Amino acid sequence: MKLKSVLLAALFASVATVAVAQTPLPPADPLDDRSAKRVERMEKVVRELRAIVFQGRDTGKPVVVQPAETDAQIGALNERVGDLEQTLTKLNGQNETANFELTKANRAAADQKARADALEQRLAAVEKTLADLQTAAAAQVAAPAVGTTPPPPAPPADPAVAFKQAKDLLLAGDYxxxxxxxxxxxxxxPESTRSAEAKYWWGETLFVREAYSDAAGAYIGAIRGWPQTTWGPDATLKLARSLVALKKTTDACRTLDELSKRYPKAPAQVTSRAASTRVAAKCS
Structure with missing residues (x-):
């Protein structure tokens, strides 16, 4: 009963306050927004107190007042939002770091590939040089004594026979x-239909022994007119590699540009070597 009396007294006091607050004011002194909000809050309190009193009267049970959303709860929610924002910022930073590391790894892989291609090219040159030295040594052993070298034989009357003899020597490794x-x-x-191909194979024998200047001249003669033959793309590539060896990188890059333009369907081995030659020549 004591609680009920207290609640009734509070209710009546609040009602009186609201009544006073709701008394019309003179037109010369209207309520501002702040006063209007205070009135609304007091009305809400009155409604809540009235519900509490009626609940206690009707049920005869103790009244449990459930607190509304408090500033503390709102503050806790704000803290959680702040924590989530910090976590998101941290994850964004980690993502940027991962992207940077991935870019570095890709660049390192490209550098490794360029070095591997350069080493492959050097190894091929060393292998060819070794083969040439072995052939030269074998020819030295088989050569007759000085002063007894017979004169070169007369060329065959049939160009086809002469070409076959030269090709057989090449296939036998007698460069x-x-x-x-x-x-x-x-x-x-010079008027033979296989003259251009002969220049290509002639360039090959010169390239093997690293006579790059003479080899370049032979390859230029072979690809004059850009013949659509099986050896055309390889002759163009070997010309570019000879120019790189002669440190004429600008001419080498132009030759590689023509290679991709004139022979778009070149074999994969040729295009792969062309890519590594581009790296060696530092083409743009």
Whole structure:
């Protein structure tokens, strides 16, 4: 009963306060927004007190007042939102760091590939040089004594026979004699339909022994007119590699540009070597 009396007294006091607050004011002194909000809050309190009193009267049970949303709860929610924002900022930073590391890894992989291609090219040159030295040593052993070298045989009357003899020497690994045979074919049969191909194989024998200047000249003669033959793309590539060896990188890059333009369907091995040659020449 004491609680009920207290609540009734509070209710009546609040009602009186609201009544006073709701008394119309003179037109010259209207309520501002702040006063209007205070009136609304007091009305809400009156409604809540009235509900509490009626609940206690009707049920006869103790009244449990459930607190509304408090500033503390709102503050806790704000803290959680702040924590989530900090976590998101941290994750964004980690993502940027991961992207940076991935970019570095890609660049490192590209550098490794360029070095591997350069090493492959050097290894190929060393292998060819070794093969040339072995061939030269074998020819030295088989050569007759000084002063007894017989004169070179007369070229065959049939260009096809001369070409086959030169090609057989090349396939046998006798690069020195193959070089002479293809050189003689070019000189003796300039009008032959296989003259350009003979220049290509002549360039190959020169390239093997790293005579890059002479090899470049032979390759240029072979690809004049950009022949659509099986050896055309390889001759263009070898010309570019010879120019790189001669430190004529600008000309080498132009030759590689023509290679992709003139022979778009070049074999995969040629395009792969062309890519590594571009790296060696530092083409843009």
């Amino acid at each position: 020195a004699n193959a070089e002479q045979a293809f050189s003689a074919f070019v000189a003796n049969y």
